[in-house]
Amino acid sequence: MIKDDKRIRLFIGHYGSGKSEVSINYVTKLREQVEGEVALADLDVVNVYFRSREKKDIMKDLGITPIDSSINTTTLDLPAVSAEIMRPLNDKSVNYVIDVGGDNVGGKVVGRFANQFNSNDYDMFYVVNANREKTQTAKEVLQYIDAIEATSKLKVTGLINNTHMLKETTVEDVLKGQYVAREVSKIRNIPIKYISCLESIVDKLPKDLEGDILPMKLYLREEWMM
Template sequence: MLNDNRIRIITGHYGSGKTEFSVNYAVNLAKEKEKVALADLDVVNPYFRSREKAKDLEKLGIKVISSSIKGIAADVPAVSAEIFAPLQDKSYETILDVGGDPVGARALGRYHNYFKDGEYDMFFVINANRRETQTVDKTIEYLRKIEQASRAKVTALVNNTHLLKSTTKEEVLKGQELVEKVSEKTGIPIKYVVALENVAKELPKHIKGEIFPIKLYMREEWML
């Protein structure tokens, strides 16, 4: 697990759980690597951003990069120039949490010179319960719009079909069916199948993609 290219771009529709996946990915990666950077490139959606957990992540040795203006309440559509450091410094394992629509993905386009074939991965996170990714054709259409806006190609799919804390094994497998069809139609492989730790234990071992157990870092205990 996590044996991916040094630069990992994570994108997907709003509500797909891409930021939760990004944070869990960074936490797990920090257990294996000394220098991990998580850059929050979501300049559109002001909710559930990875920067909200910056203090907790930095305690784990993860460098968090977000808005160019410090302050948790500052919803500024700009990204700090600090992001160039982990992109240029190959000693860093870098994760880019990108905005969840083509408009947000444009923020990634300015860094496209760093995204050379074989040097980056771009994971498209799919939650089959989201309106824009409920069918194979709509999912592929959305994926292509993200690619066009970001000027980068999706290299792998991530099944993150969920209903938050109410997610069941059956829900994940329902999403897996859709993701497998998207994979077959596009030729893009499935890399991870994401599920809460208790649900991940119930998933079949032969499932396409690596099972990726997660915790809900982005949702407080009182949230559904």
């Protein structure tokens, strides 16, 4: 269950893995399961497209506190991070989700305040998209995990299989990613925590897959997009 994860949840991954979409879906379900404040921080200063901050109004309507750039606009690409990100780190009453920028470059932002994290108080989930270039094998995924851990100064505690082809995602895509995630899990002893996939194919998946199913809405893609 999402509510049973550690209080602070960081989402990392290769650039374009879909971690921002996963972060938003995760935090909306977390909001349904817990009392008190739930906050979502967008620390992505790498990718100018499909950032969770673009849906801050939806988050507010759902009762989620959005934290993003210190510059109050979505149309400028400035590497500015609000000092507000620190408050939920220190306020133990807040359930906190952090969408980290892609690759080791994004991890550097977290590395700046890594000393604020207690290992007993955070989970860092690596989002695996085995349809994404450079993360199609366990070896490639492990290289990114190593690089992000080095710059963020934090350890990955769980894997999320988010292998997809957007609206054209099939069961075969999910199973392809599950194979890669399972290999990574065996090599590093990192559990597969979630399998994220479109709501339309949840019932078509095998029932014995490792990890909880995280049904996905495409919050970051407009209706006219593929």
